[in-house]
Amino acid sequence: MISVDEYPNELESDVTLPDQRRLRIRPLRPDEYGPIRELDARLSRRSRYLRFLSPMPSIPDSLLHLLACVDYRRRVSLLAEYETDGSREVVALGSFGAIDHSSAEVALLVSDDWQHQGVGTALADRVLQAAEARGFARFVVHVLYENSVMRRLLTHVGHIVSSRTRLGVSEVTFTRRT
Numbered sequence: 001m002i003s004v005d006e007y008p009n010e011l012e013s014d015v016t017l018p019d020q021r022r023l024r025i026r027p028l029r030p031d032e033y034g035p036i037r038e039l040d041a042r043l044s045r046r047s048r049y050l051r052f053l054s055p056m057p058s059i060p061d062s063l064l065h066l067l068a069c070v071d072y073r074r075r076v077s078l079l080a081e082y083e084t085d086g087s088r089e090v091v092a093l094g095s096f097g098a099i100d101h102s103s104a105e106v107a108l109l110v111s112d113d114w115q116h117q118g119v120g121t122a123l124a125d126r127v128l129q130a131a132e133a134r135g136f137a138r139f140v141v142h143v144l145y146e147n148s149v150m151r152r153l154l155t156h157v158g159h160i161v162s163s164r165t166r167l168g169v170s171e172v173t174f175t176r177r178t
Contacts, residue, residue, distance in 0.1 A: 008072050015122045025126050028077040031068050035079050035090040044112050050147050051109045074098035076130050080123050092119050094127040104136040124157045128176040141172050
């Protein structure tokens with residue numbers, strides 16, 4: 001179990017979107033399921049399909065556990081939250097998980113109401129910074145070939161090293177654009 005002292009406060013930040021709304025980005029705590037369930041409840045089937053490459057009606061418990069299993073070294077998840085009138089709404093989740101000593105798989109999920117507003121780009125940038133701070137320099141993402149929004153985001157935040165597509169799913173390897 002991770003102690004309170006290991007919580008990476010340095011990963012907390014505020015982001016101002018182009019429309020001037022502010023988001024709070026913070027690390028997910030180990031086994032913190034509530035925010036993921038909250039985000040999942042507001043996703044369309046299409047968004048869930050694009051993220052998980054599967055037509056699931058909701059995130060199953062086994063996948064929920066995997067997303068919330070963070071150690072702040074080899075697995076980190078960051079939440080983007082919007083606060084209004086004293087309540088917080090989880091609007092996005094970004095994460096990385098180690099593949100080996102220098103590569104990590106990266107994933108993003110943005111609530112439908114918050115897509116196309118710069119949330120994904122801001123969160124991706126912070127996830128990649130956190131991964132690089134932990135020694136990861138090469139990143140992999142699995143994305144449906146038809147997911148043009150994610151493909152554009154990848155060219156914005158990274159330099160594509162390689163891409164291969166099989167059965168409609170692309171495995172894209174990239175380094176962070178600095």
